[in-house]
Amino acid sequence: MTATAPETRQGSAPAGPGSQPPGRRERKKQRTREALVDAAFTLFAEKGFDATTVEEIADAVDVSSRTFFRYFASKEDVALTFQEEQTRAVMAALAERPPDEPIMTALRRTVVEIARACERGQLGFDPDRFQCLLSMMSDSPTLMAGSLEHAQKKQQLLTQIIAERMGTDPATDLRPHVIAASATCGFQAASDVARRHEGAFGSLSETIDQAFAILEQGLNS
Structure with missing residues (x-):
């Protein structure tokens, strides 16, 4: 009973009918957010949730912890x-x-x-x-x-x-x-x-x- 649909990356949302595609700034922000989620789950799989720090997630994407907190309130939020x-x-x-x-x-x-x-x-x-x-x-x-x-x-x-x-x-x-x-x-x-x-x-x-x-x-x- 499971219907299939075109694959999309987690966290992304397709544009609705008649909507404008996101600008360069928004695309960059979305890429950064997705990169943080990808890095977090890679670290979670390797080290476990509790042993992974926000600093490690940010470092994996080459951004600061301050940047991380612009996108997520905590590592629980990422998970x-x-x-x-x-x-x-x-x-x-x-x-x-x-x-x-x-x-x-x-x-x-x-x-x-x-x-x-x-x-x-x-x-x-x-x-x-x-x-x-x-x-x-x-x-x-x-x-x-x-x-x-x-x-x-x-x-x-x-x-x-x-x-x-x-x-x-x-x-x-x-x-x-x-x-x-x-x-x-x-x-x-x-x-x-x-x-x-x-x-x-x-x-x-x-x-x-x-x-x-x-x-x-x-x-x-």
Whole structure:
């Protein structure tokens, strides 16, 4: 069920219809940002997240630490660029699901689709970087905390998208909030199980699929 799309570098975004291409200054800034992300993940893979410093990432790109902080608030911010790209892909894919599809079914198929794309290197995702991020979150409580905080911040956006699909107002309807929170918890539970019991339920995407199946079928069944 995974659709393919032209590959794009992580962190880059295609220009929309009628938009002007970025100027030289913006292209240079984008190249610098991408170079910092590339250098960071190379160092993370070699040394681990906690042992890598901001200074080392900056040195690898031949820029100063001050320049680094123009692009990222911290090395956690760099590491979670992949998670940010995942989130954007999920939101975009969810918006494309058939409008008459039950919401939890739509969420299940969307999240599994993006997880499989990450594993297989589709939709512009780098599977090595994906595995690196999963490994780092297993080893670094700091990065795991950052990942959970990121997910919590994005839950409000997910709630709004769900409410729009359901044709309701989240200010007066509790259902979109509960569904978004359930989806977030289902994903986190699957990810935690996949890290702690590697292979017990198959790949990460397969584990996510099983977790969302439980939500889709109902917890009392």
